[in-house]
Amino acid sequence: MRIVKNGDVHVSVPIGVPKREVEKFIEEHRDWIADARKKTLDRQKQRAEFYNRLPLSTREQADEALQRLRALVEPLVERHSKIMGVSPRFVWYKPMISRWGVCNVRDRSICFSAYVLLLPDWCVEHIVVHELCHLLEPTHNKRFHKLMDRYFPRWKEARKETRKICRMEEEEEDD
Numbered sequence: 223m224r225i226v227k228n229g230d231v232h233v234s235v236p237i238g239v240p241k242r243e244v245e246k247f248i249e250e251h252r253d254w255i256a257d258a259r260k261k262t263l264d265r266q267k268q269r270a271e272f273y274n275r276l277p278l279s280t281r282e283q284a285d286e287a288l289q290r291l292r293a294l295v296e297p298l299v300e301r302h303s304k305i306m307g308v309s310p311r312f313v314w315y316k317p318m319i320s321r322w323g324v325c326n327v328r329d330r331s332i333c334f335s336a337y338v339l340l341l342p343d344w345c346v347e348h349i350v351v352h353e354l355c356h357l358l359e360p361t362h363n364k365r366f367h368k369l370m371d372r373y374f375p376r377w378k379e380a381r382k383e384t385r386k387i388c389r390m391e392e393e394e395e396d397d
Contacts, residue, residue, distance in 0.1 A: 223251065225258040227266065269319075272388045276340055278317050287336050291315050294343070295334055298350040306373055308357040322349045322384070325356035332356075341384055348380030 223233045235244050248255070277283045296313065303309050311330040318324070318335040325332050332353045338346045351374040359366040370377040 323353040
């Protein structure tokens with residue numbers, strides 16, 4: 223049994239279990255459901271508060287954020303690209319809330335979330351190195367983690383700090 227982001231309860235049941243047993247199970251866990259729903263709602267509020275700290279609703283706000291993003295991210299991409307021997311074909315930005323960055327290995331492009339502006343510089347650097355590592359290793363396998371160890375030894379600490387800052391502990395995505 224789990225609570226999904228919208229607060230719904232999802233119960234996985236083996237085929238053939240009678241409906242009344244499922245209903246009884248749910249009833250017996252009403253307190254857990256209520257607590258889990260409250261935690262889910264609280265987490266969503268915390269996330270909304272975090273992301274709302276970067277206003278992007280007007281053209282002027284979006285342009286200002288883009289300028290700041292370029293000034294922050296592009297020198298990091300340039301520096302680490304040289305060290306790592308990689309070069310993204312192009313780098314772009316958009317206001318993603320589910321990921322900090324995305325690397326498309328086919329076209330060698332990297333997209334960074336506008337919301338990296340809400341993170342400390344060393345956490346942004348971790349995200350840049352993470353995405354550049356995908357140009358060397360597309361998946362999150364042992365080789366990828368060794369590359370991260372080599373090019374940004376504090377990556378685990380930075381990932382933990384980033385998740386703590388935006389209250390994303392429940393997220394399983396590394397990106």
